[in-house]
Amino acid sequence: MPAWAAALTGLVAGAVALGVAQIVAGLIDPGAAPVVAVGGTMVDATPAGLKEWAIRTFGSNDKPVLLGGIVVVLALVAAGLGLLARRRRAYGTLGLAVFGLVGAAAALSRPDAGVAHVLPSLVGAAAGAWTLSRLTRRAMSSGEEDYVAASRAADHAAAGRVLAVPAPAERTTAARARAERAGAERARVAGVGEESGAAESGLAAPAAPPPSPSPVMPAVMRAGAGPGAGPDSGPYVFDRRRLLTGAAAGVAVAGVAGFGGWLLKGSKDAELARRGVARMLPRAGRPAAPIPAGADLRIPGLSPFVTPNAEFYRVDTALVVPSVDPARWTLKIHGLVDRPVELTFADLLKRPLMEADVTLTCVSNEVGGPYIGNARWLGARLADVLREAGIRREADMLLSVSQDGWTCGTPVDVVMDGRDALLAVAMNGEVLPEAHGFPVRQVVPGLYGYVSATKWVTEIRATRFDRDEGYWTPRGWAPRGPIKTQSRIDLPHDGDEVTAGRTTAAGVAWAQHRGVDAVEVRVDGGAWRQARLADTPGLDTWRQWSLDLDLTPGRHTISVRATDATGYTQTSDEAPPAPDGATGFHTIAVTAR
Template sequence: MRSDNRLPGWAAALIGLVTGAVAVGVSLPAAGLVKASAFPVVAVGDAAVDLAPAGLKDFAIRTFGENDKPVLLAGILAVMAALAVAVGVFAARDLRYGLAGLAAFGAVGVAAVLTRPGAGPADVIPTVAGVAAGAIALRALLRRASAARPDDARPEEIRSDDARPEKTRPGDAHPKETGLGDARPEETGPPVMRAGRDRYAVNRRGLLTGVLGGAAVAGVSGLAGRALTSRSEVSAARAGLVLPRPAAPAEPIPAGADLRIRGLTPFVTPGRDFYRVDTAIVVPQVDPRDWTLRIGGMVDRPVELTLADLLKRPLVEADVTLCCVSNPVGGPYAGNARWLGARLADVLRDAGVRSGADMLLSTSADGWTCGTPLDVVLDGREALLAVAMNGEALPVDHGFPVRQVVPGLYGYVSATKWVTEIKVTRFDRDTAYWTTRGWAEKGPVKTQSRIDLPRDGARVPPGRTVIAGVAWAQHRGVDAVEVRIDGGSWRRARLAEAPTADTWRQWVVDDWDAVRGRHTIEVRATDATGHTQTAQRAPVMPDGATGLHTVTVTVA
């Protein structure tokens, strides 16, 4: 199976890239027919997230924020493109080398796919289909790119540098007259490589038509795959979901809860602006008609609920601020919304929690797991199996059709999106996704405050200047916020109202008479237990960052 091609490097690289595009393109619609998580690119990305050390994940969130997953996918595609180029280069030397490279691609894809939760034998079909299509494309492209063999071609199609007719000067002898043999006929065909060098030249026309054909196959397959894996069906089901009226509606948000200062974070975070930090490379598309929640483990009566069953239960509304443990001091990964859902404590009581249990191990549709302290869920706070956010069905990105919301805990130990299973268990028997990676088992939210105005590095005019922001201490409540300028004395901020202790509070200092120069502004909050946030700085790992948010501004 040795390849007789001696293609230029650029041609071999182009063949490799198109081969890779065909393989990926064909695997996408195959995944659409099987399931989205069987798409090998996504499976490799999910596996990379699972295998990455906690410090690297923290770096990715800190550096790229909510764009960490697109950056990861872009990196995977870049690596795949480089490897595809290598496949083309080696295949130009020997087709077997290229096929071996594709097989290695496939082995990695199959291994990644089979590590996904709930994976079965059928999930390898997209990877196998993609590799097979890539192998066919590679062989075809190499064949089309090859020029004709010199010794197989017709004489009139060959002209080497040694066979070019020479101009004769007057008096020169004709070749026949020299006794050196017959002269070669004059040809008009395209030149080929000099004898003794590469045996083939690139067939540019064949390569071009082959590349265009391969690109067309990849493009059409990709479009078909996007159609098969699109969100349209789940989005339509979400739009058609009729939410029942709450049995326990929340009180109207007080008018004084939002100070309505331009540039200040609003009291209610719209769904489109709500932070998203999770491990899902591709957001799970859960059909609400197929969704079930299984509750088992240390219970007397295992429970399985459909969405219709859940919506028949008494639903309650609650204003709750959520925040991520990866949020740095002054960071953006916090948001406040009005949630609608069934009380998780009531569902657990129906199942009959057995003595000795102290943990809920919840599982997402994509296999992510979360360990929640049981006593927190049962202590009377509005821990919900939420179905709606700000008066609408949950956005798909935020857990549709059902997610957990537990006030007072960081999301990694409470806020399971796309929840499908809850196991009542113990911390000494089971571990969750992040706790196996070095994060704390229990993650109570720490008292925090943030300066929204003025922004760090801003230039502001002299005179009366507004300093404003938000502070939170979920399920304890914020009692005071203080601001300090240039290391001076602390001054009290004016607090906005808060409907419950489970939400953040806006605050403002509007009497700072700013003078020219550079100034440093710090903020700290005190919760309802009397605890004032510490100035000692600590990283987000293992249980949340500490320190005072500080900004520097120039008054000019």
């Protein structure tokens, strides 16, 4: 078999394995699919520095890039297994079995895994091994049939019984032609001998001597082949047509199975559930005050005061967004409490709900980075629920757990100090999007998301920082994550060319739960100038700013800094996001012409 054909058999076998695994995972849990399970394990094992590099390089596309990279690696491995199977079929089968076990182990290591989570990888590997064996036999089995058929035809022709060489439709043209030529030649030779003998003696011609080896033999005999040889060493002819038709069938099976798994993962059911919740979502018992007209300066290129849901940043570890049925969702509150509580979604909606304008920020945000957004949230006050459960004085951490097993450690004193910490069910006037935590998520003003903003939350355990850790703490991040006072230039952009003379600089500044009191801008390291501030509805949101600058022709640097309501001015000392948030002035360079 040519090398390209062997690699193709491996690729198709790998595709079938992944497709079958996907549909089995759709029946069990989408997170049990081998690509997702291996990807999740890789995310968990990623060092903080590499995680930061991925976010800086790929942004919110880091998950598709990771999954795509895993698929590419699996494709290369599958092609390699096909080449190994070219030498001995058992090698390819063994390789697929190993990768099935790796996928099963990864699935079993996930926080919410059960024994059934190993099935997608194992069943997929079995389907891939069967496909590899079938394609290899399909591509190479017809030669032996041609050899036998040609030999039989020659024998019959030599005996005076000329028979047509069977030519199945699937046999390659070249092999069929060789077999027919061999049979015809023997028939011609045998026929001449019979006619001569009969003409001279009037008697039947004697049996022809044993025929010499057929011309087709060299084409179909593999070196070393002989009686009793195994399937990997017998006579063969490579059949391109049979291979390609088999490969096409395998690709079709992989595609249908993969699509079926996607349909089964429940995204449509979750969307229908969201629509149902939208019809029953109550109004806020305590609505937020209208957003001031001056909160948005409406400058083209400046981030709007309210971030649309579709544009709100997303940074989490979920490679597959969990599909949670609100009818089955519960929130368990236990641990260091006097009265453990378990709430259903209906229970939560019956509670007094309130609205709050809160800006969320990811600790991975570089200075001037995009991982920040502002929204109006609707939900129940978390502090009220904790009081009903009777949280004990010794508890100083709330360890919240996501549907997919991710954990987060939130300081108790922050949640209980009167700020609008919510169990949120809606965002900007609509039911939470799946990607942002449907049906319920945490929102805690003033803390970076890794210690506060648990999506798809299902459990909150009152505990202590000296006993438990959230997901990111043992990976090098600080156990507590108060948001630092920061500011950003939205326009002009770094590297822009602007018109010399009057130029408007604008951006946002934030110091959640302290509030922004001032923003200053300087050009080329000169004196700081006070920027104009937009209005704000409270302390927990970002604040827009703008300033008109007079730029002379040439290259200039523009820097910004903010001062919060406590009087603290952000530091110029540059620090990376790890372990507790980036610091430094956001500075850009522009050219005025």
